[in-house]
Every structure is written in C-alpha cells, then in structure tokens.
Amino acid sequence: MERRDAKAQILNILAKSIRRIMEKEAVDFSGLQEIRLRVGQPVRILLRNREKVLPSEEGPHIVTKEEVRETMEYISHYSLYAYENELRQGFLTIEGGHRVGVAGKVIMEKEKVKNIQYISSVNVRVSHEVIGCADRLLPYITKNRQVCHTLIISPPCCGKTTLIRDLIRQISDGGPYVKGCSVGVVDERSELGGCYLGITQNHLGTRTDILDCCPKAEGMIMLIRSMSPQVIAVDEIGTSEDIRAIEYAMQCGCKLIASVHGLDMDEATKKPVLGELIRRRMFERYVVLGNGKHPGEIRGIYDERGSVLCRE
Numbered sequence: 001m002e003r004r005d006a007k008a009q010i011l012n013i014l015a016k017s018i019r020r021i022m023e024k025e026a027v028d029f030s031g032l033q034e035i036r037l038r039v040g041q042p043v044r045i046l047l048r049n050r051e052k053v054l055p056s057e058e059g060p061h062i063v064t065k066e067e068v069r070e071t072m073e074y075i076s077h078y079s080l081y082a083y084e085n086e087l088r089q090g091f092l093t094i095e096g097g098h099r100v101g102v103a104g105k106v107i108m109e110k111e112k113v114k115n116i117q118y119i120s121s122v123n124v125r126v127s128h129e130v131i132g133c134a135d136r137l138l139p140y141i142t143k144n145r146q147v148c149h150t151l152i153i154s155p156p157c158c159g160k161t162t163l164i165r166d167l168i169r170q171i172s173d174g175g176p177y178v179k180g181c182s183v184g185v186v187d188e189r190s191e192l193g194g195c196y197l198g199i200t201q202n203h204l205g206t207r208t209d210i211l212d213c214c215p216k217a218e219g220m221i222m223l224i225r226s227m228s229p230q231v232i233a234v235d236e237i238g239t240s241e242d243i244r245a246i247e248y249a250m251q252c253g254c255k256l257i258a259s260v261h262g263l264d265m266d267e268a269t270k271k272p273v274l275g276e277l278i279r280r281r282m283f284e285r286y287v288v289l290g291n292g293k294h295p296g297e298i299r300g301i302y303d304e305r306g307s308v309l310c311r312e
Contacts, residue, residue, distance in 0.1 A: 006098070006126060006128075009094065009098060010032075011023070013074045013075045013094055013124070014035070014071055014074070014124075015067040015070040017067055018067055018071070021043060021054050021055055022035075028047065029126070031048040032045060032126050033046040033048070033125070033128075033157070034046035034123060034126065035124040035126075037063045037068055037071065037122040037124075038063055038120065039065050039120045039121070040062060040063065041062065042060030042061060043061050043063060065120075068121075068122055069119075071122055072102070075092055076092070085213075087116050088112075088115055089189070089213075090102060091189065093190035093195065096194065096201050097190070097191070097193070097194015097195075097196065097202050098125065098194070099125045099127070100123070100125070101121075101123040101125065102121065102123075103119070103120060103123075104117060104119035104120045104121070105117045127201070127202070128162060129165065129166075129203060130159075130166060131166060131169070133163055133166045134170055135170075137163070137167070137287060137298065137301070140285065140310055141167075141284075145178050147171055147178060147230075147257070148285045149250060149255055149285070150256070150283065151256075151259070151260060151268070151278075151283045151286050152164065152257075152260070152287045152289065153260055153263075153267075153268045153288045154259060154262070154288070155262070155289075155290075155291065156261060157291065158290060159289060159291075160235070160289055161192065164235055164257060165202055165203075168183055168205060168257070169205045170205070171183055171231055171257075172204060172207040172208045173207070180205075181230040181231055182207045182208075182209070182227070182228065182231070183204070183205060183207060183208045183230070183231045184208075184209050184210075184211075184224075184231070184232045184233070184254075185204060185208060185233045185234075186210075186211050186214055186233075187211065187214070188213065188215055188235075189236075192233070192235055193210045193212060195210065195213075209229065216234045216237060216239075216245065217239065217241035217242050219234075220234065220245040220246065220248070220249050221248065221249075224249060224252050224254060229254055230255065231255045231256070232249050232256055232257070233257040234246075234256075234258050236259055236261065237259070237260050238260065240272070243273040243274050246258060246282075250282060256283075265300075265302060268286075281305065282304075285303060285304075285309075286301070286302040286303075287301050288300045288302070297312065298310070299311070299312050
C-alpha cells in the first residue's frame with residue numbers, strides 16, 4: 001500500500017503562516033508527535049516526548065482565530081458541515097491516519113453532543129507506523145502458534161496503539177510465532193487503521209477486516225456475526241458494554257487483543273467490571289507499557305495468574 005509522505009500530509013492541513021514556521025524550523029517529522037494550536041497561545045509541538053515552542057529563536061508565534069479557521073478549512077475541505085458526525089466525537093481523521101482533535105463551543109441536542117462550533121484549539125496527533133515493533137512481544141503472547149487473550153495496560157502516550165497496530169499486522173499475515181488468521185478490528189477512533197474516505201492508511205495485514213468509527217461493543221458483536229474473525233482487536237476499552245462484549249467474544253471462541261489505560265496490573269484490577277474479568281483469569285497475558293527510555297517500552301509481561309514472564 002502506497003502512502004504519501006507524512007510531512008506533506010500534515011503541512012497541507014496547516015494555515016499557511018503556521019506551515020512556513022514549521023518549514024523554517026526544519027521540524028523532524030520522524031519524531032513529531034503533536035502540533036497544538038490554541039487561539040491566543042504560542043504554537044507548541046511535542047517532539048520525541050519533549051515540548052517545544054515555535055519559533056525557537058524569534059520568540060513564540062501567537063496563534064490567531066484566523067489561523068485556526070484556515071486550518072479547519074483545509075482539514076474539512078471547506079465544508080465543516082460535511083464532517084459533523086466526526087466532529088461530535090471531538091476529532092477528525094485526515095489522510096495518513098493522523099488524528100486532529102478539536103475543542104470549542106459544544107452544541108447539544110437531546111442531551112447528546114451534536115457538533116462543536118467556534119473552534120479555539122486544534123491538536124494534530126501524528127500517526128507513526130513502526131513496522132516490527134511487536135517482534136519482541138509475539139513469543140510471549142502466543143502458544144502453539146495461536147494467539148493468547150491479551151490485555152495491554154498503558155498510560156497515555158506510551159505507544160500502545162502503535163504496538164497493537166503492528167500486532168494486528170503480524171497476526172493477520174502470520175509468521176514464525178503465529179499462523180496467519182482472520183482479524184476483526186473495531187476502530188472507534190480511526191487510529192488503528194487510520195481510515196481516510198473509507199481506505200485504510202496503515203498496514204493491518206492481508207486477512208484483516210475493519211469497522212471504522214464504530215462503537216467497540218456493537219462492533220465486536222457485528223464482526224462475530226458477519227465476518228467470523230479468529231482474533232478481535234480493540235483499543236482503549238473502558239465501558240461496561242465494552243467488557244461485556246469482550247466476554248461474549250471470548251465465549252464465541254475469538255481471541256482478544258485489547259488495551260486499557262492504566263499504570264500497572266494493580267490499577268487495572270481495581271477498575272470496575274474489567275477487574276472482575278482479570279480476577280476470573282479471562283485474559284491469558286498482560287503487557288504493561290511505560291515511557292522511560294522510549295515510548296512503547298515494555299515494563300512487564302504477565303500470565304493469567306499475574307506471574308512474571310518478562311520484566312525490564
């Protein structure tokens with residue numbers, strides 16, 4: 001699958017004045033994680049986990065309402081109305097699978113978010129594929145070339161989505177540790193596949209089916225009924241509906257790859273509903289991520305009893 005350069009994809013959606021600053025600063029897009037534009041505040045980027053204000057030498061550039069408006073026009077192709085469904089979730093996905101979060105005045109209808117207007121903050125989260133980043137993990141979450149039910153526990157911004165993405169690819173294509181098998185992906189926030197206009201932007205393997213922008217609980221059941229997946233992958237589970245759908249999928253014979261926000265095993269065990277699944281040993285493997293030397297650092301891998309299989 002051919003992908004355009006991430007630098008071009010990001011620069012093309014920024015206001016021209018912000019674009020010129022990024023180009024003049026020669027920002028290294030290979031390590032760029034976020035670009036934050038807030039009306040009345042400096043341009044800030046997150047580069048290899050370090051925050052930086054732009055420009056670095058001439059003093060900060062203060063973002064204007066016009067620059068945010070121009071950026072949103074480029075992102076939405078001059079039709080924010082056409083993206084109303086995406087905006088009510090608080091973000092848009094652009095070509096390349098990059099996610100653009102927005103904040104502003106929330107419009108409510110029947111106690112539900114209908115839209116976001118008067119956008120004052122834009123957060124461009126740069127999507128990074130790291131092919132092979134799951135190589136080290138695969139031997140621990142497979143048995144007899146079959147996938148184990150696996151829960152990835154991670155604080156925000158520790159590379160869990162990147163890791164799950166590569167796991168999906170390797171499980172789908174198959175390799176030394178796992179037979180290639182059909183994988184169903186429920187991508188509620190368009191981060192795993194990074195679908196743009198219905199086309200997956202990231203490499204998820206040859207046997208992968210994806211439900212984009214679909215609630216996780218509904219999507220898991222839809223996939224089981226329609227696509228007969230051998231493995232289901234979801235990112236950032238949290239609601240009681242998510243947990244019940246995971247239990248249903250397990251009972252239907254599907255293997256689960258899921259992630260949850262948390263610092264460690266203890267914190268995950270204390271979560272409502274999810275904690276009960278952990279105590280019942282429904283998951284066979286737990287992977288705890290940290291953010292020490294680099295994002296995606298594996299702090300520990302545990303079996304269903306909580307015994308250590310690997311620790312940094």
